Amino acid sequence: MLTTHPFDDDKLREECGIFGVAGAEDAAAMTALGLHALQHRGQEAAGITSFDGEHFHTHRALGRVAGNFDNPQTMEPLKGSMAIGHVRYSTTGETALRNVQPLYADLASGGFSVAHNGNISNAVKLRRELVREGSIFQSTSDTETIIHLVATSQYRSLIDRFIDALKKVEGAYSLICMTSEGMIACRDPLGIRPLVIGRLGDSYIFASETVALDVVGAEYIRSVEPGELVVVTGGVLRSHHPFVKMAPRPCIFEHVYFSRPDSIVDGSSVYTVRKAIGAELASENPVEADLVIPVPDSGTPAAIGYAQASGLPFELGIIRSHYVGRTFIQPSDGVRHLGVKLKHNANKPLVDGKKVVLIDDSIVRGTTSSKIVEMMREAGAAEVHMRIASPPTMHSCFYGVDTPEREKLLAAQRSVEEMRQYIRADSLAFLSIEGLYRAVGEAERDDSNPSYCDACFTGCYPTRLTDLEERESPDQFSLLAERVG
Missing domain, CATH: 3.60.20.10 (Aminohydrolase, N-terminal nucleophile (Ntn) domain)
Incomplete structure (x- = not known):
C-alpha cells in the first residue's frame, strides 16, 4: 500500500x-x-x-x-x-x-x-x-x-x-x-x-x-x-x-522553520537568527549534559547556537536520510512504528552512555518527538533532554500554513510537564516568546502591537477570520474576537 x-x-x-x-x-x-x-x-x-x-x-x-x-x-x-x-x-x-x-x-x-x-x-x-x-x-x-x-x-x-x-x-x-x-x-x-x-x-x-x-x-x-x-x-x-x-x-515562523537557513528574511540572515534562537534557548533553559544534538535538519542552526552559548559539544547524534520522500511502500501496519527510522537513525557509538540535549524547531503533535526520544534511549543515552527552539505551538494558523485542528496540537491540550511525560524525555523546555523576539532583534514584544504575526504561539491573530467566525458558535466567536488584534 x-x-x-x-x-x-x-x-x-x-x-x-x-x-x-x-x-x-x-x-x-x-x-x-x-x-x-x-x-x-x-x-x-x-x-x-x-x-x-x-x-x-x-x-x-x-x-x-x-x-x-x-x-x-x-x-x-x-x-x-x-x-x-x-x-x-x-x-x-x-x-x-x-x-x-x-x-x-x-x-x-x-x-x-x-x-x-x-x-x-x-x-x-x-x-x-x-x-x-x-x-x-x-x-x-x-x-x-x-x-x-x-x-x-x-x-x-x-x-x-x-x-x-x-x-x-x-x-x-x-x-x-x-x-x-x-x-x-x-x-x-x-x-x-x-x-x-x-x-x-x-x-x-x-x-x-x-x-x-x-x-x-x-x-x-x-x-x-x-x-x-x-x-x-x-x-x-x-x-x-x-x-x-x-x-x-x-510571519515569525519564517525565521524558526519555514525559510531555508541560507535565505535573508526581512533583512536578516535566517541562519544567524536561528543560531541566536539557540543561544537564547541555552540561556533560558540550561541543562547539565554531555552533548548537544540537533534533530535534523531544521534543528541544526539552533543546536549550534545552543552548543556555543552553553559550552557543550555539538555532535551529529542523529543521521538523517535525504532519500525518503513523502510517500513510501508500507507492507503492513505492523511496521508503522518503525517509519521514523527511514528518516532518522541514532549515531549509537556517539550517544551510548551520554546525557544528550536534543534541539528541535517545534512540537506539533508530538509523535516524532516521542520516537526520537525512544531512539536515543535505545541507542544507550543515559539522559535525554528536549529543548524546543520556539514557544509551544498552541493555535492553528489561518494564513497559508497547514496546521492541525487545535485539539490535535499537543501544546494546546497538555501542560509542558504533561508533554514531557508524553514524549518520555527527562526534561522538556521551550523558548519563551520574549526570547524569540530577542533572537530576531526586538528588545521586547509589544503585547498591544506586536511586530510579527505570532498567532500560532499567542493566539493573537492580526486580521479578521471571517470564514472561521461564521463556522463558530457565538461563544467561540466571542473568544476568538478577543484574540484577534
Missing part, C-alpha cells in the same frame, strides 16, 4: 513558494531553477506559465519540480521572456490538478495568470457571493477567488481592477501575476507572507525567498514592502502603495 509517511504530519507544513521573471531569455527554465530552490515550501505539486508575446503556455503537474520540469518535452513549449511558477502544499482546496497553480483565465482585458502564497481568510464568503452573482469556479482553491474579483470589478484599467479585488480580501497573500502587458507582484498590507525582488541584467525577478535569486545568479534588491504593488512593464519597475499603511506583521 502506498501511504503518506506517518511522521510528515508532525511538522507545520510549509505553505507555498512562488517565483516570477520578467524580461529574460528562457524565462521558464529560469523559473524551474527558482522553484527547485523553493521546493521545501511545497512538495505536492508544481506549475509554470510563460508568455511569448502572443500566447500563454502552461504546464502543471502533481509531484515535485524534479521529474516534471527537467526534460525538453516539458520545457520546450514553455516559450517566452516572461514566466511565473508555483510549488504547492495545499492549505485550501484538495490535492488535484485543477488546484495546481499558476491559475490562468481569459479576462476581458486579456490573459491573466496568478501564483499565490498565503490564504484568503474570507474566501468562502466571497466565493458564495460570486457564485450567487453568476461566477463559475473551476477549482476549490482560494486563489481563484481573486481572479473572479478582478474579472467582475467595475474599474476600467486592469491595475485598478486588481487593486479593487485585493481590497475585498482578508488574510495573507503574496502574489505574482502575469498579463500580456507585464508582471505584477504584491504583498498584503501586513506583509504576513514573504516576497523579494531581484535583478539579473535587464530582467526583474520575484521570489518567496532570496535562495531562489541565488540559484539563478540574480542580485537581491529588497523585499516587496507590506501593501506594496510592483508593476514591471517594458523593462521598467514601478511601485504603487494603494492600501492604507499598517504596522507590518510578517
